[in-house]
Amino acid sequence: MDFDLTEEQSMVQKMVRDFAQKEIVPTIKEQDRKQEMAPFVIPRMGELGILGACIPVRYGGQGMDYISLGLACEELEAVDTSLRVVLSVHTGLCALTLLQWGTEDQKQKYLNPLAKGELVGCGAFSEPGAGSDFANIVGSAKRDGDVYVLNGEKMWISLANVADIAVVTMRTNPHAEKLSRGLTTFLVDLHSPGVTRDDIHGKLGVRAGSTGWISFQDVRVPVENRIGEEGEGFKVTMSSFDNGRYTVAAGATGLIRASLEASVAYAKERKTFGKPISNHQMIQAKIARMSRDYEASRLLYLRAGTLKNQGIRNTRETSLAKWVATEASFNAASEAVQIHGGYGFSDEYNVERYLRNAKGAMIYEGSNEIQQLIQASYALGYRKDKPLRRELPAFDEEYWQEENL
Amino acid sequence: MNIVVCVKQVPDSAAKVVVEEGHITWGDAPLVINPWDEYAVEAALQKAKEHGGKVTALGLGKEEETEALKHALAMGCNEAIMISDPALVRIDNLAAAKAIAAAIRKMDEVDLVVFGKQAIDSDTGMMAAQVARLLGLPALTLVSAIPALDPDSKTIRVVRSIEEGKQVVEGKLPAVISVGKDYGEPRYPSFMGIRKAARATIPVWGLEDLGIEAPSPVVLWSEVMNPPVRDVTTEIIEGETPKEIAEKLADKIMAEKVI
Ligand SMILES: Cc1cc2nc3c(=O)[nH]c(=O)nc-3n(C[C@H](O)[C@H](O)[C@H](O)COP(=O)(O)OP(=O)(O)OC[C@H]3O[C@@H](n4cnc5c(N)ncnc54)[C@H](O)[C@@H]3O)c2cc1C
Numbered sequence: 001m002d003f004d005l006t007e008e009q010s011m012v013q014k015m016v017r018d019f020a021q022k023e024i025v026p027t028i029k030e031q032d033r034k035q036e037m038a039p040f041v042i043p044r045m046g047e048l049g050i051l052g053a054c055i056p057v058r059y060g061g062q063g064m065d066y067i068s069l070g071l072a073c074e075e076l077e078a079v080d081t082s083l084r085v086v087l088s089v090h091t092g093l094c095a096l097t098l099l100q101w102g103t104e105d106q107k108q109k110y111l112n113p114l115a116k117g118e119l120v121g122c123g124a125f126s127e128p129g130a131g132s133d134f135a136n137i138v139g140s141a142k143r144d145g146d147v148y149v150l151n152g153e154k155m156w157i158s159l160a161n162v163a164d165i166a167v168v169t170m171r172t173n174p175h176a177e178k179l180s181r182g183l184t185t186f187l188v189d190l191h192s193p194g195v196t197r198d199d200i201h202g203k204l205g206v207r208a209g210s211t212g213w214i215s216f217q218d219v220r221v222p223v224e225n226r227i228g229e230e231g232e233g234f235k236v237t238m239s240s241f242d243n244g245r246y247t248v249a250a251g252a253t254g255l256i257r258a259s260l261e262a263s264v265a266y267a268k269e270r271k272t273f274g275k276p277i278s279n280h281q282m283i284q285a286k287i288a289r290m291s292r293d294y295e296a297s298r299l300l301y302l303r304a305g306t307l308k309n310q311g312i313r314n315t316r317e318t319s320l321a322k323w324v325a326t327e328a329s330f331n332a333a334s335e336a337v338q339i340h341g342g343y344g345f346s347d348e349y350n351v352e353r354y355l356r357n358a359k360g361a362m363i364y365e366g367s368n369e370i371q372q373l374i375q376a377s378y379a380l381g382y383r384k385d386k387p388l389r390r391e392l393p394a395f396d397e398e399y400w401q402e403e404n405l
Numbered sequence: 406m407n408i409v410v411c412v413k414q415v416p417d418s419a420a421k422v423v424v425e426e427g428h429i430t431w432g433d434a435p436l437v438i439n440p441w442d443e444y445a446v447e448a449a450l451q452k453a454k455e456h457g458g459k460v461t462a463l464g465l466g467k468e469e470e471t472e473a474l475k476h477a478l479a480m481g482c483n484e485a486i487m488i489s490d491p492a493l494v495r496i497d498n499l500a501a502a503k504a505i506a507a508a509i510r511k512m513d514e515v516d517l518v519v520f521g522k523q524a525i526d527s528d529t530g531m532m533a534a535q536v537a538r539l540l541g542l543p544a545l546t547l548v549s550a551i552p553a554l555d556p557d558s559k560t561i562r563v564v565r566s567i568e569e570g571k572q573v574v575e576g577k578l579p580a581v582i583s584v585g586k587d588y589g590e591p592r593y594p595s596f597m598g599i600r601k602a603a604r605a606t607i608p609v610w611g612l613e614d615l616g617i618e619a620p621s622p623v624v625l626w627s628e629v630m631n632p633p634v635r636d637v638t639t640e641i642i643e644g645e646t647p648k649e650i651a652e653k654l655a656d657k658i659m660a661e662k663v664i
């Protein structure tokens with residue numbers, strides 16, 4: 001595998017970095033304190049094309065590859081996790097699910113405006129009573145002629161209060177032999193009658209982002225908005241996670257980098273016992289570990305991205321990248337706070353925010369315990385990936401970038 | 406309008422530039438477009454959009470060091486040209502100006518040549534004036550706005566940001582201008598621009614193409630060295646009231662014989 005970035009990828013990386021540094025850094029601390037996302041952030045990301053970076057031009061996107069998506073996530077989370085979360089759910093859980101499973105009509109109608117940022121998307125799977133044990137969700141969808149009627153509540157949904165549409169998985173068959181076979185996924189217009197939603201406040205991290213609940217009461221969803229077949233919802237949802245997790249892995253890698261850079265700068269400046277603390281071996285050990293974890297996490301997500309580009313199933317590799325990077329990012333942020341001593345404990349520096357933000361990624365998109373179960377089951381031979389009816393399409397530069405169709 | 410914007414490739418502003426064994430090095434820090442030149446590209450693109458026409462980015466350097474030109478293309482420039490020749494390695498400012506002027510002469514009917522106000526590596530800020538002089542064109546430097554430009558009557562009016570304040574000057578086209586930060590934030594490269602730039606092959610013009618002899622430098626770098634390390638200590642002066650702090654500070658300044 002060739003992990004050198006192409007010229008195109010390097011330029012994407014620099015562009016997203018410049019955007020995040022110039023436009024987000026100046027106000028992020030204030031937004032985090034206010035527990036609000038700055039209103040300009042998502043429209044601006046749409047205008048710059050970041051929201052549709054890896055979507056084919058024919059569907060309104062920018063025609064870049066999946067590695068570019070990862071690089072964008074790394075750059076965004078190096079500034080703040082809330083920015084990367086936007087790509088995780090809008091692009092990862094919503095747009096890419098449509099790219100993989102959607103019909104041509106669904107892609108024209110929804111993927112196009114999503115890629116352009118005219119619509120904001122999210123993925124609503126978890127419920128108050130079921131997160132890790134996703135097959136146990138109770139939210140229901142009942143067919144009534146040309147529509148499905150949705151009832152239930154989704155919990156901990158990123159961009160709940162901001163999104164226009166959501167990929168939602170509900171139970172359509174309570175009597176299915178296996179719980180997971182009774183689920184179906186839909187694309188739901190969140191402005192429909194019967195949808196109520198709000199943000200959750202008092203979160204530990206991702207405070208400059210929206211996380212909330214969405215309640216569905218007799219929400220009528222047209223049959224043509226079903227994604228995949230009836231009963232295919234578990235598979236559709238799991239493939240959404242293959243994409244969402246990838247963005248989380250890449251983002252966490254950015255958080256490690258940010259912790260490392262802050263630690264290096266501070267350690268060279270701060271003196272104890274007559275020398276910069278960077279000269280103390282115990283501080284060096286922390287820095288060494290952060291560098292190691294940054295490089296390893298970066299290679300793992302680049303590998304997952306390369307597999308995606310090649311159209312090869314990557315559930316195992318993506319899960320590993322997510323587990324390694326998010327655990328390491330929590331560690332890196334914690335050590336960054338430690339290196340900053342008393343100052344690290346205050347929001348005068350960024351590192352305490354990194355630490356609070358890093359924790360969430362160990363929980364969402366499959367908790368790290370779930371990632372370990374996945375890794376173990378592959379290693380033990382308990383799990384083998386079967387081909388899906390619709391795979392995430394391999395990146396084909398010509399097809400992706402063809403214009404004026 | 407035919408606009409040429411000159412862009413230079415420099416070490417990233419975060420790079421640590423040091424002298425090692427008599428040579429300047431910035432380690433493995435990436436090369437980027439000179440930040441001032443981004444403002445120049447922005448100005449050029451805006452004017453081309455307003456009045457129609459094309460923008461050509463012009464660079465000088467090693468053949469493979471195309472990052473700055475590609476960045477300019479990704480921002481929206483129509484074409485890019487690289488001046489490169491073994492005889493142009495390690496030349497001084499004036500020699501570089503001669504090569505750039507020759508390249509501009511080679512293009513047809515240039516209306517406006519745009520530079521960034523200075524380069525963050527050599528920081529001389531002389532290039533626009535030198536190239537203007539060599540081409541016999543008016544030099545309007547340190548431009549912060551271009552309130553009027555008329556390609557038909559061939560006139561341009563600019564606002565210059567100078568130490569004393571703002572100055573409005575008018576000139577005839579073709580003209581050479583240099584642009585500063587007040588001009589307004591440069592755009593980011595667009596994804597479409599990035600795709601185009603990544604695929605672009607940039608023509609290289611050597612001395613033979615330019616039809617000039619190797620310019621001989623008048624300035625030689627006989628020796629370069631690191632600045633002496635300064636040991637800086639910081640002392641925070643505390644006190645109950647601003648007055649008390651100020652008094653303590655004044656005493657300190659006197660005691661240290663700063664004034
Ligand atoms: C900031 C944030 C954003 C989120 N965004 C979204 C979103 O956009 N869309 C969405 O659908 N959901 C989202 N979630 C929800 C998230 O996916 C769930 O919180 C997560 O899946 C865990 O589910 P749970 O909270 O129900 O915890 P539980 O499933 O109840 O788990 C509790 C604990 O038990 C552990 N555990 C569970 N089962 C096992 C087992 N078999 N073996 C060992 N340990 C186990 C878990 O790892 C966890 O530590 C978000 C959550 C957060 C915090």
Ligand SMILES: Cc1cc2nc3c(=O)[nH]c(=O)nc-3n(C[C@H](O)[C@H](O)[C@H](O)COP(=O)(O)OP(=O)(O)OC[C@H]3O[C@@H](n4cnc5c(N)ncnc54)[C@H](O)[C@@H]3O)c2cc1C
Pocket residue numbers: 270271272273277280281282283338339340341342343345
């Ligand atoms: C919530 C809170 C409450 C506090 N309350 C009090 C209080 O009531 N009274 C009081 O006097 N102080 C208090 N402090 C201050 C606290 O004791 C200091 O923050 C602590 O001693 C660390 O000092 P520092 O912040 O200057 O970090 P530094 O001393 O600058 O240390 C920075 C980092 O370098 C490490 N380090 C330093 N020297 C070495 C070495 N030789 N080898 C390896 N690593 C080294 C440190 O462990 C730390 O990780 C409080 C701090 C906090 C955060």
